[in-house]
Amino acid sequence: MFNFDPRTYTKQYASEGFVHIPSGVTEGFYAKMAKQVSEYLAKSLMKEFAIGDKQQAKYEFPEGGDYVNELVQSVATICGVDPKSLVLSERHIKAYDSDAKPNPLAHKDRFASEVSLGISVHVPAGSTLVMYPYDENEINPFNSSTQLRLSFAGDRQPEPALSAARVVEINDKPGDVVMFRGHSIWHLRRNPANTTMLYLKLNTFNCDPLGEDPRTGPIRAFTAQVIAGDDDQLQAHVPLVGRRVDYVHRLYNRDWREVIGVVLWGEQHFTIDDHELKLLQAIDGRRTVAEVIQAANGSAPRGEALKMIRRLSARGVVDLVEAQPSRSSIRAAEMAAVPGR
Numbered sequence: 520m521f522n523f524d525p526r527t528y529t530k531q532y533a534s535e536g537f538v539h540i541p542s543g544v545t546e547g548f549y550a551k552m553a554k555q556v557s558e559y560l561a562k563s564l565m566k567e568f569a570i571g572d573k574q575q576a577k578y579e580f581p582e583g584g585d586y587v588n589e590l591v592q593s594v595a596t597i598c599g600v601d602p603k604s605l606v607l608s609e610r611h612i613k614a615y616d617s618d619a620k621p622n623p624l625a626h627k628d629r630f631a632s633e634v635s636l637g638i639s640v641h642v643p644a645g646s647t648l649v650m651y652p653y654d655e656n657e658i659n660p661f662n663s664s665t666q667l668r669l670s671f672a673g674d675r676q677p678e679p680a681l682s683a684a685r686v687v688e689i690n691d692k693p694g695d696v697v698m699f700r701g702h703s704i705w706h707l708r709r710n711p712a713n714t715t716m717l718y719l720k721l722n723t724f725n726c727d728p729l730g731e732d733p734r735t736g737p738i739r740a741f742t743a744q745v746i747a748g749d750d751d752q753l754q755a756h757v758p759l760v761g762r763r764v765d766y767v768h769r770l771y772n773r774d775w776r777e778v779i780g781v782v783l784w785g786e787q788h789f790t791i792d793d794h795e796l797k798l799l800q801a802i803d804g805r806r807t808v809a810e811v812i813q814a815a816n817g818s819a820p821r822g823e824a825l826k827m828i829r830r831l832s833a834r835g836v837v838d839l840v841e842a843q844p845s846r847s848s849i850r851a852a853e854m855a856a857v858p859g860r
């Protein structure tokens with residue numbers, strides 16, 4: 520898929536928040552991808568994703584290669600994170616219409632797009648990626664870029680600050696790879712008409728709202744298996760905030776009645792109680808179910824807390840994964856392996 524050494528870009532990504540890798544995909548992958556893109560655009564446009572003047576279709580990796588693994592390994596190296604922590608939250612073909620606005624407003628990608636990786640497929644002359652990597656870098660807390668824009672009052676729009684900010688304009692060519700902090704860097708495609716991109720989005724926090732990571736189904740199946748097992752087995756696993764969780768909220772109606780709820784992507788409010796909220800807040804990606812229950816400092820007895828974990832897991836609010844050896848035990852194993860110790 521890629522024909523570069525990802526280590527070359529680690530330093531730049533850490534300091535600048537973006538990298539541009541000219542001809543970053545192999546000719547073989549480019550040829551396959553360009554063919555797929557033409558076919559997708561002809562057949563399977565995702566109407567529900569049509570946003571303004573660009574159309575999107577979900578991308579399927581070609582048969583016969585471990586592309587997701589290669590993508591995850593390369594991105595992990597560039598970002599300096601553990602490949603096991605990376606979730607693929609989007610794989611979309613984006614095709615801009617022939618009458619797309621030449622100077623659209625900047626946007627930030629959805630919260631799940633911690634890393635946005637674009638592969639340029641067709642780029643007409645004058646079509647460029649404009650970004651503001653050094654200013655106004657708060658993370659978009661919403662799981663859509665439209666929601667962020669709509670959340671601003673008239674006098675809180677980012678444009679005044681962006682007009683004074685340092686701009687980077689990337690003149691990308693077909694086969695180039697651009698990777699950047701999508702959910703925190705304002706960006707836009709200038710003169711986008713007839714541009715086609717493949718966008719792959721990833722994050723390190725188990726977030727896959729649209730269910731586009733091929734590994735999300737198996738994780739749900741594994742979770743179902745764990746909650747069907749006995750309490751000891753359940754307690755030894757590590758709970759994560761579920762991949763499809765969009766947000767958790769505490770809602771006050773206008774009579775100040777309070778209700779706590781979880782909203783899975785595209786779904787309605789699902790009520791949880793105070794103790795379930797405490798359990799969710801105690802999840803840190805390392806603690807086991809037993810440790811989470813202990814940290815939530817039970818107002819509910821252990822048996823009740825386990826029922827809650829089962830209920831939240833069955834609903835997709837929690838995913839369960841196997842416990843990884845802790846850092847200290849990895850360190851201890853490394854020390855033990857050093858000759859002479």
Ligand SMILES: [Fe+2]
Pocket residue numbers: 626627628701706
């Ligand atoms: Fe974007």
